Amino acid sequence: xxxxxxxxxxxxxxxxxxxxxxxxxxxxxxxxxxxxxxxxxxxxxxxxxxxxxxxxxxxxxxxxxxxxxxxxxxxxxxxxxxxxxxxxxxxxxxxxxxxxxxxxxxxxxxxxxxxxxxxxxxxxxxxxxxxxxxxxxxxxxxxxxxxxxxxxxxxxxxxxxxxxxxxxxxxxxxxxxxxxxxxxxxxxxxxxxxxxxxxxxxxxxxxxxxxxxxxxxxxxxxxxx
Amino acid sequence: xxxxxxxxxxxxxxxxxxxxxxxxxxxxxxxxxxxxxxxxxxxxxxxxxxxxxxxxxxxxxxxxxxxxxxxxxxxxxxxxxxxxxxxxxxxxxxxxxxxxxxxxxxxxxxxxxxxxxxxxxxxxxxxxxxxxxxxxxxxxxxxxxxxxxxxxxxxxxxxxxxxxxxxxxxxxxxxxxxxxxxxxxxxxxxxxxxxxxxxxxxxxxxxxxxxxxxxxxxxxxxxxx
DNA sequence: ATCCTTTTGTGAACCGATGCACAAAGTCAC
DNA sequence: GTGACTTTGTGCATCGGTTCACAAAAGGAT
Numbered sequence: 001x002x003x004x005x006x007x008x009x010x011x012x013x014x015x016x017x018x019x020x021x022x023x024x025x026x027x028x029x030x031x032x033x034x035x036x037x038x039x040x041x042x043x044x045x046x047x048x049x050x051x052x053x054x055x056x057x058x059x060x061x062x063x064x065x066x067x068x069x070x071x072x073x074x075x076x077x078x079x080x081x082x083x084x085x086x087x088x089x090x091x092x093x094x095x096x097x098x099x100x101x102x103x104x105x106x107x108x109x110x111x112x113x114x115x116x117x118x119x120x121x122x123x124x125x126x127x128x129x130x131x132x133x134x135x136x137x138x139x140x141x142x143x144x145x146x147x148x149x150x151x152x153x154x155x156x157x158x159x160x161x162x163x164x165x166x167x168x169x170x171x172x173x174x175x176x177x178x179x180x181x182x183x184x185x186x187x188x189x190x191x192x193x194x195x196x197x198x199x200x201x202x203x204x205x206x207x208x209x210x211x212x213x214x215x216x217x218x219x220x221x222x223x224x225x
Numbered sequence: 226x227x228x229x230x231x232x233x234x235x236x237x238x239x240x241x242x243x244x245x246x247x248x249x250x251x252x253x254x255x256x257x258x259x260x261x262x263x264x265x266x267x268x269x270x271x272x273x274x275x276x277x278x279x280x281x282x283x284x285x286x287x288x289x290x291x292x293x294x295x296x297x298x299x300x301x302x303x304x305x306x307x308x309x310x311x312x313x314x315x316x317x318x319x320x321x322x323x324x325x326x327x328x329x330x331x332x333x334x335x336x337x338x339x340x341x342x343x344x345x346x347x348x349x350x351x352x353x354x355x356x357x358x359x360x361x362x363x364x365x366x367x368x369x370x371x372x373x374x375x376x377x378x379x380x381x382x383x384x385x386x387x388x389x390x391x392x393x394x395x396x397x398x399x400x401x402x403x404x405x406x407x408x409x410x411x412x413x414x415x416x417x418x419x420x421x422x423x424x425x426x427x428x429x430x431x432x433x434x435x436x437x438x439x440x441x442x443x444x445x446x447x448x449x450x
Numbered sequence: 451a452t453c454c455t456t457t458t459g460t461g462a463a464c465c466g467a468t469g470c471a472c473a474a475a476g477t478c479a480c
Numbered sequence: 481g482t483g484a485c486t487t488t489g490t491g492c493a494t495c496g497g498t499t500c501a502c503a504a505a506a507g508g509a510t
Binding site: 040055056058063066067068069 | 485486487488489490
Binding site for chain 2: 104
């Protein structure tokens with residue numbers, strides 16, 4: 001069903017998509033330093049990947065390099081940005097203004113990538129009305145109305161675990177189909193809704209696993225016996 | 226080299242390690258609700274994975290289930306905790322007390338998993354001495370001394386991008402071999418040092434990519450599913 | 451003690467991702 | 481224009497991870 005060797009085959013591998021932001025970050029740095037073109041080898045080093053992988057990834061977007069020369073930095077930034085959908089402006093809402101919600105609201109990496117924090121919600125009347133990173137905290141009762149009014153299409157959940165599923169259900173009912181979940185729970189959503197999760201403690205646990213290995217392991221096992 | 230079919234083969238796949246914390250979280254919830262045993266099917270649902278995968282993952286740790294019955298919740302919690310190295314206490318230091326650093330210092334998910342925030346550092350004299358989540362912020366000059374004195378083995382970097390590599394070099398020189406990096410840069414470290422990175426904006430970019438697809442994509446290409 | 455039910459643990463097929471290695475395609479110097 | 485050189489784009493082998501599907505193991509009923 002799919003044309004086997006189409007230059008802009010729509011089926012970009014998930015693993016590639018996950019690396020495109022990495023390339024973009026490296027390219028932005030180069031553009032700032034005035035670099036005009038870059039080879040796959042150099043860009044791969046800057047992004048922390050292997051150059052064959054980088055070239056294969058980029059080839060999924062099309063043939064944007066010049067053999068013998070490399071890639072034009074500006075042009076590649078544009079192509080990757082467009083592919084990721086960063087050439088448009090995304091209205092993002094953050095729900096939950098605890099420590100993490102505040103940190104996210106003030107995080108520069110969002111704004112600089114085409115994301116606009118359009119609203120911030122909390123259930124606690126104590127913080128509703130507060131000013132967080134230049135935004136007025138709104139009451140969670142306004143969730144659906146504000147999402148619709150401001151065209152929010154991506155919601156970031158930074159609520160306590162116990163509240164996450166309920167808020168999730170509400171934003172989904174309001175038409176949101178992309179959710180970034182920081183609450184340590186598995187969210188249940190209908191088909192067609194994308195949920196990505198970030199669990200800060202999981203990464204630390206993975207590090208602990210490897211650290212323990214270096215130190216000798218639970219049974220000081222050298223061999224599996 | 227390695228015994229091919231040993232029940233406690235030390236070589237646990239990376240993908241499995243990354244899911245163990247997920248199982249652990251689900252199991253903790255069950256233990257709290259008084260559940261004594263759980264089938265792979267139920268646990269898989271609670272953790273948001275497929276049950277065959279769950280069983281294969283657990284089989285890498287050993288044979289801890291009972292056919293026809295399932296897994297003993299308490300026992301499995303212990304086995305996974307031990308495998309991940311969470312039965313010991315890990316001293317963690319956080320460098321950088323911006324919004325994110327503060328959020329991390331106050332994050333309950335660390336403490337409840339065997340991680341102890343042993344120190345918090347910043348370079349800004351303005352915040353040094355402040356109290357963050359019950360901890361005294363120390364000056365970055367004290368980095369090496371404090372790491373050694375308090376036996377810190379894992380460092381969390383929440384510094385600005387520009388400072389991350391330098392701090393990284395210093396903690397590595399001080400003997401730290403596990404680093405969790407929140408700064409949006411690729412860190413260069415010697416062999417034997419583990420770096421895991423969390424880039425909050427990458428997840429959002431991946432969501433944007435898929436959201437754009439749903440909406441029609443850059444060239445209005447209809448996805449063949 | 452035997453049969454029936456449940457659920458684990460795993461062999462084997464499958465699938466996607468990785469990395470090597472090289473031909474093709476381009477640049478640059480002369 | 482020619483030849484030397486550089487670097488891309490990709491075919492192919494390989495690898496690790498996922499999923500299916502089922503035999504083996506345990507418990508409960510009679």
